[in-house]
Amino acid sequence: MPPLEQALSSPNFPFYAHLRDIVCQYLPKDCVETIDRTFFVADFAHKEQKRASGEPYIIHPIAVATVIAQMHLDVESVQAALLHDVVEDTEITSSMLEQEFGSTVNEIVEGVTKLDKLRFHDYKEAQMENFRKMILAMTKDIRVILIKLADRTHNMRTLGALRPDKRVRIAKETLEVFVPIANRLGISDVRAELEELCMASIYPMRYRVLKAAVTRARNNRKEVVSGILEAITGRLKEAGIEGRVTGREKRLYSIYRKMVQKELQFREIMDVYGFRIILKDVDSCYRVLGQMHNLFKPRPNGFKDYIAIPKLNGYQSLHTSLVGPHGVPIEIQIRTELMDHMAARGVAAHWSYKENGSKAVSTASQKNAQDWIKNLIDLQQSAGSSLEFVEDVKTDLFPDSIFVFTPDGTIYNLPKGATPVDFAYALHTDIGHHCIGARVNHHVFPLSRSLQSGQSIEIITSKNSCPNAIWLSTVVTSKARSCIRQYLKGLRSQECVLIGRRLLQNTLRSVRIESLTQDQIQSILDNFNEKDMNALFSDIAMGNILTVAVAKFLDPDSHHHHELPVKGTGGLPFTFAQCCMPIPGDNIIAHIAQGRGIVIHNENCKNFREEDRVPGKVLNVSWNMAVTANMDFKTTLLIELNNRQGILSEISNAVDIAGSKIESINSDLKDEKTFLINLIVTVKDNLHLTSVIKRIKAVPNVISVYRRR
Missing domain, CATH: 3.10.20.30 (Beta-grasp domain)
Structure with a gap:
């Protein structure tokens, strides 16, 4: 039976028909026939299975394959997307897949199957061995992670059938793990959709309120937008430049993030009108930039050239900020068709097909992704542990x-x-x-x-x-x-010992320790779990143990201490952690962080992980109350209140009466009537903080006040 007739014989063919229409638009006929046969096998394998919603299970693989097809990925990617659950959930084996569809499809399916077994509760858990496995699966064939992103996209679209707590957990995992990967690979369409879906699950009330506000704002400004569009289109015709102009819609999550991060009001963001001009070539982009600067007045420091200097994920475009009619702010993006295509699909565009059926040429995004993956392989080979590897990857994921x-x-x-x-x-x-x-x-x-x-x-x-x-x-x-x-690991043992010895001697001299007794040496070895001093010196040279930790262990009461608000740092400079903002009266601990020196945390800080609480990474410290008595410390208060006129003024007055100062304030809408105020204030210690909280609680309409740790 021909592949199409096999597919047509399935009662689930109507679900498959939309996917087939998409692949017919860009894949050759023989590839479409191969996908027809793949659908028939996947449908047969999943025929007894149902989703949580009661629908046939095959709907999920079809939806994943549809996302892949919308990226215009190659035939093997679409096949692997249709088959990505068969090995794990059905009686079909890897050897059967390889025999039927070839080694490439089987290897991609195997990679996705391994990823499906990884479960992250949050980014901290993902940091360990599971996250390492996921990144390394991606280095073998990047199509593995593209299918995983498509799989996660469909799962996020169908979260409604799950319990609220499970919805929030999966959404947070998606936002913290998969969105950064999509961004790093330049796949903005997938990244933007995942961000919107995550926001709807994590903050459903805020999402609904913001969506309604955006709809109202867009309806109210249709005339302004159409007027600017006509002016831009008219100027292009006058200059004889072919191109298309569209209004650029702001994404809800992007609006929300700007409101929170930049402490802006909704109207400040929605007052900016965004447009995109798509042209044939790069030369036209720069010509149109000049035309736009003649049409509207450019804003100072409002121009960015991402064509000459692409972003790390390969994104290219000209961005310019202008002052439009009646003084309205305008943002315009100018790019070519290829750049627009790349902005949406990123690295996935490498597998796109041209009209003649040949693969598209390598692009900036593809080169960036290849360089990144080569770098990941190098990191894997040189990293000493999962934590070390993930810390390195994290830098690349959040650049x-x-x-x-x-x-x-x-x-x-x-x-x-x-x-x-x-x-x-x-x-x-x-x-x-x-x-x-x-x-x-x-x-x-x-x-x-x-x-x-x-x-x-x-x-x-x-x-x-x-x-x-x-x-x-x-x-x-x-x-x-x-x-x-890698260089340090390749050093001869003797050289490593010499480097470590010299580093430790320099640090000990800074705290006036010229030599060590035998008892001190034995105490150091016991505390840092080293078999002898040469092993200690080697670990110091490798960066596994910081010399400041050894110096602090030997001299917990340095002569410098009386000058500092914290005792036990050996007189070395330190900073207070911004995550927990410790204040006098809190139990504190010092973490020796690479690149940041000594950081003082609250002992119960959630960002201070168990793997950090090891000799060489922590110092036992305490407050020097004689010094802190004359100092102010910042801490964050979260205030929930029913909004009314004048309430912020009364809160500010209460803080002032309590002898404190407000360093910063921002608000967030919890629901239609309730606001959350994030207030950073200065206090002397825990007792002073209690007094400030008591004063704020006395303000009418304040529901609750508590310290954010």
Whole structure:
């Protein structure tokens, strides 16, 4: 029986028909026949199964394959999407799949099946071995993660059949794990849909209120939008430039995130009118930019050229902010058809088919993804543990990038906080290994200082220099950390011991310890679980133990302590954690964080993990009350209230009467009547905080006040 007739014989063919229409638009006839046969096998395998909603189970694989087809992925991807659950949930085996559909489809299905077994409760759990497995599955064939993203998209669309608590758990997992991956791969269509679905599940009331407000705002401004559209279209015709112009709709999650992060009111965001101009070539983009700046007045510092300097995920476009008719703010994105296609599909566009059936050429997004995956493989080989590996990947998943230049004008993208050492390794591993200094904008620049966008960097090298273990505490790129670790691991044992010995001696001298007694040596070895001092020195050289922890263990009551509000840091500089904002009276602990030095946390802080509570990473510290008595400390209060006129003024007055100051304030809508106020105030200690809370609680219409930890 021909494949199409097999497919038509299924009672579930109507569900499959839409997918088939999509693949017919871009795949050759023989590929469509292969997909028909694949559907028939998947349908037969799942024929006895039902979803939680009572619908035939085959609806889910079809929906996943539809998302894949909408990305215009290749035939193997669509096949694997249809079959992604058969090995785990049915009697069909991997060997049967390979025999019927080939090794490529079977390997992709196997990769997705392994990912399906991973369950994350939140990003912290995902940080460990499961997250490592997921990232490594992606490095073998990136289509594995594309199908997993499509699978998660359909699951998020159908969360309604689950309990509310399960909906929230899955949505948070999606927002914290899968959305960053979609963003890093440049697949904005999938990322945007997942963000919207996550917000609807985690904050259903806020989502409904915001959606209604956006609908009203869009209806109220139709005339303004159409007027600006006509002006832009008319200017393009006058200039003889072909292109299409559309109004750019702001996504709900994007609006919500801007309101929270930038503390903006809804009307401030919706007063900005967004438009997108799609053109044939890059030359037209820059010509149209000039036309738009003639048509409307450009805003200072409102232009970004992501065509010349693409984002890390390959995104390209010109962005400009203008002042439109009657002073309304306008944001315009100008790009080519290919750039628009890439912005929506990112790395997935690599498998797109041209009209003649051949694969599309490699793109900036594909090259970025390939470089990233090559980097992940290098990290896997050099990482000493799952935690170490994931910490490195996290830097790449959440990049806040800067761009810098070589002296000859070549542009490099680096994560925010990158140092000249990061830049040296970005140029070449050998340059990083032999780096001894840097000049930034022709001036000598410290290797440990963070770079800024637009700087020109020249790296100074010496054949006799080698990587320094201290660099591990300042570099931020995963490539730099990976290369430094690999070099240190390759050092001869004797060299490692010498480096570690020198680092420890320098730190001990800073706290006036010139030599160690035999009893002190034995105490150090016992505390840090080392068999001898050479093993300790090696671990110090590798960056596994920080010398400050050894110094603090030997000298818990340094002569510097009386000057600082916290005792037990060995006189070394420290910062207070912004996640828990400890204040005098709290039980505190110090964490030695690579790249940030000593950070003081509340002992019960949720961000302070069990794996961090090991010798070499923590210091036992306490408050120096004689010093803190004359200091102010910041802490965050969450206030729930029924809004009324003048209530913020009364809260501010209550804080003032209690002898405190407001550092910052922002609000969020909990439901139609209730607001949540996030208030950062200054206090002396826990007792003073209790007084401030008591005063605020006395304000009418305040429902609750509690400290955010």
